[in-house]
Amino acid sequence: MKITLKKGREKTVLKYHPWIFSGAVDRVWGEPNDGDTVDLFSNDGKFLARAAYSPNSQIRARVWSFEDVEIDKNFFVDKVRRAIEKRKIMNLDKITNGYRIINSESDGLPGFIADKYGEAVVIQSLFVGSELWKNILVEILIEEISPKCVYERSDADVREIEGLHAINGLLWGDLPNQYIFFEDNGLKYLVDPIHGHKTGYYLDQRVNRYKMRDLAEGREVLDCFCYTGGFTINALLGGAKKVISIDSSVLALEQCRKHVSLNNLPYENHEILQGNVFEELRRFRDMGRQFDLIVLDPPKFAPTVSFINKASRAYKDINLLALKLLRKNGILLTFSCSGGVDLNLFQKIVSDAAFDAGVELQIIDIMSQSPDHPISVYFPEGWYLKGLICLKG
Numbered sequence: 001m002k003i004t005l006k007k008g009r010e011k012t013v014l015k016y017h018p019w020i021f022s023g024a025v026d027r028v029w030g031e032p033n034d035g036d037t038v039d040l041f042s043n044d045g046k047f048l049a050r051a052a053y054s055p056n057s058q059i060r061a062r063v064w065s066f067e068d069v070e071i072d073k074n075f076f077v078d079k080v081r082r083a084i085e086k087r088k089i090m091n092l093d094k095i096t097n098g099y100r101i102i103n104s105e106s107d108g109l110p111g112f113i114a115d116k117y118g119e120a121v122v123i124q125s126l127f128v129g130s131e132l133w134k135n136i137l138v139e140i141l142i143e144e145i146s147p148k149c150v151y152e153r154s155d156a157d158v159r160e161i162e163g164l165h166a167i168n169g170l171l172w173g174d175l176p177n178q179y180i181f182f183e184d185n186g187l188k189y190l191v192d193p194i195h196g197h198k199t200g201y202y203l204d205q206r207v208n209r210y211k212m213r214d215l216a217e218g219r220e221v222l223d224c225f226c227y228t229g230g231f232t233i234n235a236l237l238g239g240a241k242k243v244i245s246i247d248s249s250v251l252a253l254e255q256c257r258k259h260v261s262l263n264n265l266p267y268e269n270h271e272i273l274q275g276n277v278f279e280e281l282r283r284f285r286d287m288g289r290q291f292d293l294i295v296l297d298p299p300k301f302a303p304t305v306s307f308i309n310k311a312s313r314a315y316k317d318i319n320l321l322a323l324k325l326l327r328k329n330g331i332l333l334t335f336s337c338s339g340g341v342d343l344n345l346f347q348k349i350v351s352d353a354a355f356d357a358g359v360e361l362q363i364i365d366i367m368s369q370s371p372d373h374p375i376s377v378y379f380p381e382g383w384y385l386k387g388l389i390c391l392k393g
């Protein structure tokens with residue numbers, strides 16, 4: 001089975017971009033089913049790549065290989081081994097046993113994510129191609145890293161576009177109890193694979209939380225959109241005078257509190273606040289409350305480019321409010337995990353917020369997703385997390 005592209009549409013594939021949009025397809029030969037392997041050809045008949053076919057999605061095919069190789073178990077063994085080997089090169093095991101082993105497109109495995117949390121692995125399969133090979137991929141992960149269990153959290157919205165139903169369940173082994181444990185740079189973490197967000201935790205912020213640790217000493221910290229308190233516990237470990245953690249989720253806040261006690265951190269310096277960050281920031285402003293360090297790590301405001309304007313206003317709103325709440329010499333750690341908002345736009349939003357707040361502001365550090373979430377240079381869409389550390393004058 002094969003796909004021929006329209007004239008000129010082979011250019012992106014020749015540059016190793018793994019997505020073939022429906023508009024680029026000239027003709028589908030044979031009757032490939034969901035996820036079937038198809039050969040991609042340019043309009044003048046040159047072999048381009050081997051890909052997985054996705055009839056219901058705008059992204060009509062995703063490339064497994066740009067070479068003429070067999071797509072079989074051996075192919076996937078090689079991909080998984082390479083991904084594991086790369087994490088070894090990053091020396092992650094020295095500092096953490098919670099990290100992403102497979103980062104979908106950027107590790108050459110479109111739609112497939114595997115996160116390691118101690119002795120457990122939580123996977124996510126997001127398109128029909130990875131779905132077809134899912135059991136084989138899980139088998140390989142078991143062979144290669146011998147986890148105690150493999151849990152599946154394939155319940156992201158994007159599966160619907162692919163015509164796939166949501167799955168949340170144990171695939172292999174025994175789930176220890178309600179929580180899976182892992183350790184990261186001297187702190188213990190709990191992951192709830194069943195109810196947690198994504199695969200249970202946000203590993204992508206790992207190295208950025210270390211930065212918080214370095215900056216927190218003696219400061220009054222406001223951790224907005226704290227989820228289970230990754231930034232909070234790093235701030236407490238770093239010697240923060242006080243940390244207030246805000247989130248809308250009761251479940252996440254309960255776990256945040258557990259993280260503080262599990263790590264024997266000074267709970268008397270910690271406060272949780274359940275609420276809407278947009279409202280709580282306004283309330284603090286009206287009360288004249290001030291802080292020395294504020295984290296803004298909101299959910300994805302712009303899942304796609306069409307949400308950019310609305311998302312930009314939301315980012316500006318919270319950044320403006322946070323800047324007003326910061327004392328002189330205060331520090332803002334501000335993030336965007338929206339793929340549709342790139343670093344330039346994000347920097348402009350923060351600059352507009354500073355202008356409207358009438359404050360002097362300097363960027364002292366630029367952040368990204370942690371190295372276990374690598375970005376293939378041929379797939380810029382894989383760079384979704386951007387962050388700025390700013391110093392208020």
Ligand code: SAH
Pocket residue numbers: 201202205224225226227228229230231246247248249252275276277278297298299
């Ligand atoms: N900073 C976290 C990850 C944040 S994920 C960490 O380090 O792990 C985004 C969080 O924002 C989620 O926990 C979600 O419950 C919360 N959230 C979403 N909208 C919110 C709102 N309007 N007000 C408060 N919390 C919100």
